[in-house]
Amino acid sequence: MSTEYTYEHLAETAKYLLERVPFRPKIGIICGSGMGAYWNEGSLAEALTDKVVFPYNQIPHFPESTVEGHAGQLVFGYLMGVEVVCMKGRFHHYEGYPLWKCSMPVRVMKLVGISHLIATNAAGGLNPKYKVGDVMLVNDHINLMGFSGNNPLHGPNDERFGPRFLPMNRAYDKDLIELAKKVWDDLKLGPIHEGVYTCLGGPNFETVAELKMLQMVGVDAVGMSTVHEVITARHCDLTVLAFSLITNFCATNYENQSEANHEEVMDVGKMRQDTLATFVQNLVLRIKKLGYPGIK
Ligand SMILES: O=P(O)(O)O[C@@H]1C[C@H](O)[C@@H](CO)O1
Ligand SMILES: Nc1nc2[nH]cnc2c(=O)[nH]1
Numbered sequence: 001m002s003t004e005y006t007y008e009h010l011a012e013t014a015k016y017l018l019e020r021v022p023f024r025p026k027i028g029i030i031c032g033s034g035m036g037a038y039w040n041e042g043s044l045a046e047a048l049t050d051k052v053v054f055p056y057n058q059i060p061h062f063p064e065s066t067v068e069g070h071a072g073q074l075v076f077g078y079l080m081g082v083e084v085v086c087m088k089g090r091f092h093h094y095e096g097y098p099l100w101k102c103s104m105p106v107r108v109m110k111l112v113g114i115s116h117l118i119a120t121n122a123a124g125g126l127n128p129k130y131k132v133g134d135v136m137l138v139n140d141h142i143n144l145m146g147f148s149g150n151n152p153l154h155g156p157n158d159e160r161f162g163p164r165f166l167p168m169n170r171a172y173d174k175d176l177i178e179l180a181k182k183v184w185d186d187l188k189l190g191p192i193h194e195g196v197y198t199c200l201g202g203p204n205f206e207t208v209a210e211l212k213m214l215q216m217v218g219v220d221a222v223g224m225s226t227v228h229e230v231i232t233a234r235h236c237d238l239t240v241l242a243f244s245l246i247t248n249f250c251a252t253n254y255e256n257q258s259e260a261n262h263e264e265v266m267d268v269g270k271m272r273q274d275t276l277a278t279f280v281q282n283l284v285l286r287i288k289k290l291g292y293p294g295i296k
Contacts, residue, residue, distance in 0.1 A: 005061065005104055007160050013061045014111035021052045021076045025085040026292055027116045027284050028109035028238075032225060033262075034122035034245030034269035035276055037089035042270070044277045045088040048077025056089075063104065066095045074105070082284040085109055092224055094203035099145070099152040102225075103232035107161060110236045115292055116176075117233045118280065122265045123223035123244035124205070126215050127195055130246045133272055135184070135279075136193040137177050138242040141227045142219060143168075144198050152228040153235055162235035171234050173294040176241040176287070183283045189275055195220030197244055199227040205260035211250045221246060239294030241283075245272055 018024075029044065036043025056062045056072040065072030073088040087109075091102040106117065123136070130136065143151070157164040177194065184192045198214060200206065202224035206214070214222055221244045233240050247268040248260045287293070 005100070007158050009061050010104070010107050010111055013059060013108050016060050017054065017074070017076075017108070017112055020054075021112075023076070023083045024113045025076060025083040026114055027082065027084045027118065027287060028106070028114040029084055029086045029280065030090055030117070030119045030229060031086055031088050032090060032119075032121040033265050034247055034272065035120045036269070036273060038266055039270065042273050042277070043088070044079075044273070044280055045073070045075045045086045047277055047281065048075055048079055048084065048086065051075055051077040063091050063097055063101050065089050065091065080281045080285045082288045084284060085112060085114065090225055090229070093145070093201045094224060099150060099228040100154070103152045103229045106229050106232045106238070107236060110233075110238060115239060116287060116294065117229075117238045117240050118283070119226050119229050119233075119240065119242040120276070121197075121223045121226045121242070121244050122247040122269060123197060123221035124248050124250040124260060125221055125246035126211060126250045126252070127193070127220040130193060130220070132246055132249060132268055134191065134193060134246045135276070136195045136197070136221050136244045136246060137180055138197045138226070138244060139172050139177060139194045140196045141171070141230065142196060142198040142217065143227050143231070145201060145227070152232050162237060166235050168231070168234060171230055171240060173239045173241060175293050176239065179286055179290070179293070180241055180243070180283055183286055184279060187278060187282060189279065193220070197221050197223060197226060197242070199223055199225055206250065208252060208254055211252045215252055222250060239292075245269060245276065
């Protein structure tokens with residue numbers, strides 16, 4: 001990560017937040033485009049009780065959210081009685097931020113005390129079995145941007161966050177994936193998938209040739225976030241669960257006239273928000289009841 005944010009900067013940010021929040025969250029939740037990053041009514045962050053809300057532009061050292069209509073808030077509160085902190089909206093590379101800046105809030109959440117991260121995103125479905133509105137638990141990713149040397153951990157390493165070199169083969173915690181599947185099934189929410197996610201820098205959606213290539217290398221869902229957050233989270237030893245809401249179908253032939261667009265992404269998010277909120281509420285409850293399982 002760049003030296004622009006030292007450990008001391010982020011400790012200052014964490015101290016500012018902790019002085020204003022009367023409880024300590026153990027679970028951090030990143031609410032992406034499919035989970036209320038852009039709206040209030042019915043969103044997961046709105047469901048929190050005893051909320052303490054920090055607009056990003058009031059938090060020391062935090063980047064500003066530039067996406068139009070994007071709430072840009074860090075919300076502390078209780079979800080089904082479980083202490084959590086939610087990012088309502090995230091930072092993307094296409095906004096002009098380097099990856100280390102996009103994923104800086106993950107380190108801040110670590111410093112305020114979380115041990116578990118739930119990262120959510122909206123993604124295009126490449127796996128032909130997926131339908132719009134489906135949920136895919138991420139069991140692995142392909143760090144495409146990393147192939148060209150763009151990595152959130154690029155630059156000097158501070159061992160207080162984590163090691164210089166880190167494994168990524170168990171990035172997505174298997175126990176949490178199994179738990180998430182059980183919670184989903186117990187709630188009788190229908191089918192749920194497991195698959196591989198990749199992040200492209202955006203802001204454009206993909207060409208047909210790009211999608212065909214991604215499908216060939218085993219990508220099931222494609223988005224514009226999450227990968228760099230998960231790398232940063234694993235670096236500082238957080239246990240990670242991530243899931244994608246499939247908001248659009250990725251056309252891998254030229255005959256298909258449909259075009260991906262952001263409005264559809266948000267519409268599908270709104271359509272599925274109650275289901276996803278119920279899922280995440282029950283999931284955090286189970287994680288707490290089980291004593292926060294997973295790789296620490
Ligand atoms: O923030 P996420 O990854 O959930 O949002 C995806 C990527 C773009 O920001 C947006 C495109 O519609 O959805
Ligand atoms: N890159 C990318 N991001 C998305 N976010 C939501 N849908 C898509 C998509 O089709 N491609």
